[in-house]
Amino acid sequence: MSQPTRKPPGKPANEPASQPALRDRFWETVPLDGMTRGEWEALCDGCALCCLIKLEDEDSGEIAYTDISCRLLDCGTCRCGNYPLRSQLVEGCLVLTPESLPEIAPWLPGTCAYRRLHEGRQLPDWHPLVSGDPEGPHRAGVSLMGAMVPEYEVDEDDYGDRVIEGVL
Numbered sequence: 572m573s574q575p576t577r578k579p580p581g582k583p584a585n586e587p588a589s590q591p592a593l594r595d596r597f598w599e600t601v602p603l604d605g606m607t608r609g610e611w612e613a614l615c616d617g618c619a620l621c622c623l624i625k626l627e628d629e630d631s632g633e634i635a636y637t638d639i640s641c642r643l644l645d646c647g648t649c650r651c652g653n654y655p656l657r658s659q660l661v662e663g664c665l666v667l668t669p670e671s672l673p674e675i676a677p678w679l680p681g682t683c684a685y686r687r688l689h690e691g692r693q694l695p696d697w698h699p700l701v702s703g704d705p706e707g708p709h710r711a712g713v714s715l716m717g718a719m720v721p722e723y724e725v726d727e728d729d730y731g732d733r734v735i736e737g738v739l
């Protein structure tokens with residue numbers, strides 16, 4: 572039986588990555604646990620896919636994404652409504668760190684920069700750090716901006732009807 576879960580999320584980019592200057596193409600040379608706070612935050616492309624509710628099959632452990640967003644997410648901008656207090660306000664909103672990443676990575680979308688680097692892959696061309704375009708993930712059709720339903724509008728019994736493919 573599938574259980575709704577918000578594990579993990581979630582960190583749509585909400586904190587400015589301006590402090591101190593980012594090293595040139597740091598994601599290609601600096602290990603994840605050697606990045607500054609600003610570099611770590613800058614990895615997030617702001618897709619907000621990790622803020623979608625997921626279902627986990629209790630027997631197989633299989634994970635499925637839905638198009639249902641966390642109640643705190645602004646579905647029009649893909650921004651968290653209270654990024655600093657997110658883990659206190661929303662149970663199951665996990666804070667992604669270099670230490671927690673190995674456990675959380677399988678739950679992250681295949682496009683996620685943290686997952687990609689953890690798996691030894693590169694950032695995609697549309698990533699804001701590569702393209703210079705903060706709207707890159709939205710223009711590339713990676714995010715569900717404007718196409719999500721907030722969790723308070725969906726009955727939990729209907730979560731199974733809202734599974735989407737191709738995220739993991």
Ligand code: SF4
Pocket residue numbers: 581582583584614615616617618619620621622667679680682683684685
């Ligand atoms: S899935 Fe990854 S890149 Fe996208 S918002 Fe979440 S942490 Fe950021």
Ligand code: SF4
Pocket residue numbers: 577580581582583621622641642643644645650651652653654657658661664665
């Ligand atoms: S509280 Fe919700 S919207 Fe905010 S980061 Fe966590 S999962 Fe995403």
